[in-house]
Amino acid sequence: MKSILLNIFNGRVVSPWWILLIDLGISANAFVLAFILRLNVQLTAYSVSDMLIGGTYVLTVYLVSFLLFGSYRGVIRHSNYNELKLLAVACFSAFVFLILSSSVFEWLQYGWFIVPRLVLIFHFLMTIVLSFTFRILVKETYSSLTKKNTSTNVFIYGAGDMGQITLEAIRSDKANQYNVVGIIDDNANMKNVVLHSVPVFSWEKALRVGEAKQIEVVILAINRITVKRKHDITNACLDKGWKLKVMPSVGNWVNGISNQNQIRDIRIEDILGREEIRLNQLQIMDGLDGKVIAVTGAAGSIGSEIVRQLLRFSVRKIVMVDMAESALYDLQQELLLSHTDAPFNVVLADITNAHRMQEVFDLYRPQIVFNAAAYKHVPLLEEFPYEAIRVNIGGVKVLADLAIKYQVEKFVMVSTDKAVNPTNVMGASKRICEIYIQALSQLKDVKTEFVTTRFGNVLGSNGSVVPLFKRQIERGGPITVTHKDITRYFMTIPEACQLVLEAGFMGRGGEIFVFDMGEPVKIVDLAKEMVRLSGLKLGEDIDITYTGLRPGEKLYEELLASKESTMPTHHEKIMIAKVRQYEYVIIKERIKELLLALKMENNEHLVSRMKELVPEYKSQNSQYSELDKQMIQ
Template identity: 40%
Template structure:
């Protein structure tokens, strides 16, 4: 039970009084052996005067305001100062009262009192920490640098974790102790986890490249110990997160892909001082584009979004961000659908938009399979109407956010995105068009609404199972900020009608990703070889229109660009006259709900559409009367 603060102070006063008496007795015995002192009443007077004066001195110095469990060097300094003054006070007392106590005895008193009063506080602090540490989670800190030391100090003073060992590859730190915690080399991690009963490993490497973090995580994965990490250096410098605000391992660390710093000239070229409009501004890609754009100081930023809540959220976030960064950028939140050309055109003309990033699209493969008409309307016609509005409004630059699913598509969503590329390529070939069109194609982004990562995290937190569609399914991954930066930079390259492809790195097997996430959560995969594991991985089968492998290029004809992670695809397209005829036919099929005819048109279009299964999956078509 916690004692009241006043009671603790009384206990401290009594303990210090006893320590002063014991120190005085020891000092006397060291000078006069074990002989009993004469004139006990005089010595009683010396002790009472010493105790009253010393405790008053200690109180004045604030010694009893210090919490024993957090005794620091400063508190010990107060003890030293207090004992020093108390020793002088004793010297004055013995001369005033007239008892025989030599100078060396007074000095001995000071030394013994310092040992008893200061040592008792250190002993109490150590006892407290030992008692508390038994209830705390035993952790290993990977990284004994500045971040690791700060983390250890924060954890020692906290109530949740007890650091028992540091790991660091710096040979000058190994075989030493920091804050009383031993430092070992990485080769001894597994042994230390077992011998020290480590329940969690904390990565204190906020500045390490992702490639290094990936190597470390791969070495820790077989241990089946939960791994967490301290915030990034930027978050700590900005004051957004404290050193002990532990986070689960970021999935980008598992991929080990280090982003390339954006080139300022490319980032600013079509944004700085210009009016920029982002369609789908409330989505995962659209919202990140807005965050990146506002930092480049556009003349104004127009947010075009159909979802009221999505628009409200990104508008509030951007206004707060602008205030924090001291940016004077007008922000205009506009509700609207890209399927209404007159609305889009009116917005572009009203704000004199110069650059457009078209991120609005339906992108969930199964949902577009089940809603073919809306998928075609939003992705194909939404792109066409927005592009025509841009031409009419005199927009200078129009960038389409495309997808790797547009390459040899096996689903309606990918086919509609390839058709939207063909629309812009056809428009770019028209003689009456001055707007510069380009398309940027990339794969999955981490943390987007369609990413498997949030799903896996939720399934692991709920105890499983983790569902994967197929054992061999692979995907490319990229972080949302990197994708947005590359989109902006790619939009400055090439000529009108260019298709750009982002370097997504190496493809990742989704089942391997699931296993790593389970292991780094401190859990084991339950399967035939380990029936007593924690979480099983179940294969649900490929969804309608889903491919095992995604591609980024239709052919091998690519041109390198100024940026190392951007290349330009050289692909065939339809002249506008043919594209216009195809759009008229698609419009008629959608308008009259001729799903079978719509599917036939998609199959015959020059998109390479090759569905993985026969028949139509549109739910209204399947349930028609």
């Protein structure tokens, strides 16, 4: 029997016209029943003809209403609340129309189409009840037929909207791998409540039930939750031996579709991020409204998140520039899937190519530019200073000069904490970019406002420790940490990009905004936390090894936002750096010489030039440390 039913269901979706026919059949039966009930089950030949004429009229009205509302178009075995609501609205509209039209026909004394009100009320209620029952029966039968015995027993954490969406997503998925045993909620009012046939438990009760039911996974499904609470729940679940997964909030769904594939493993970013940042939405909205915005390095970690955040505002167009073809293509596909109406263009181009960039500015005439295109890997750039100068400094120069030429209103450059008292080529190259940008903003008659934003590491960005540790954990280790005491400041990518937007519209031009990065995190602790989240045991399943500091690597990153080195702004997490200002005329010449030197000088000479430009640049753990000694002598 099961296999026959499964065969009926399998892969096939019944044509909507069949559903319409079934709904009409239900409605017809309901009418006969209502009519018979109204006459106390005493039908005469006269009343049968009344029933047929009235019934035809009623069914015609219901048919038109079903067609108008499209209540028959859903896939029955996946019926959800919205589809049931649509059906109810279609029936109710037909019912109201019939009540009104019956009154009119009564007044016109047009006997044929006068259907007694009681029959209409009975009929309406029975149609609703029967057609709902039909849908629920089909859905439940399908769900019990396709439910796998191998499914994992899970709790959902959160009985609010997200919890219910998660339950619905799990139940409606054909490849369902979860068996939801209960929903955990801390709200005392939810005690003993049953939600969509699933009991709601307090944490204490969940601990008892969880043991008996051999729970393996808890799915965290709460829309607004503090990072601390998330951390506490994670710890409590891991202590219990339950794996933690997360249902992301609706705005973060891949492809914007609700299904159980959205449920993902908890990530270190989820529990290391800080509390949500309150943005000055009005100021940002005002600044972005109707504007053409170019984002360079759009396919990178920071650039792509800036793009995602910009798409939430009513911008005219986003021009996404990057030279990494595959990454740019991936971003394009992602946006096509999730923001079908998004006003964006992708441009495959190298920002150091002045001719290409001029074409881009000429074609799109951006009013705002976010520059996140750069090379950023400290050890690599230590080996190839040529590229650091060519791409980071050369690229910024091309873009900033074009911004002035094309009267761009705002130019926001993404910099890094490594530019503060740099100890490596990468940091020094970014500091030179900052100097150039700041010098440009001193120019008179320049319409463009140049703003720099500086921040520390972002969690999970391309090539950062989080993806590296993740890969190492997947391979079974070891996890490589360069030094047991090394610390870094961390922010999540969305957090950093929100602050970039906020700072971008805070400045008047010429400022270097630095972000409050919170407390430094020991990298070895980060590694341990990631091991714990993966369910492995340190020392038993996986080890940590220390590999030694890499060239140019600092043990502790500079504190970006110290009181001495910054001034406050109206945003508690954004400060203005107090830095030495440079004369434009001098800086312009020095940078020109540096870029020209690329063609003829070796690495030592190039780095020496950088050190002359940035006197506080002192190489650490690097082949260029010698140059510092020579400069002192």
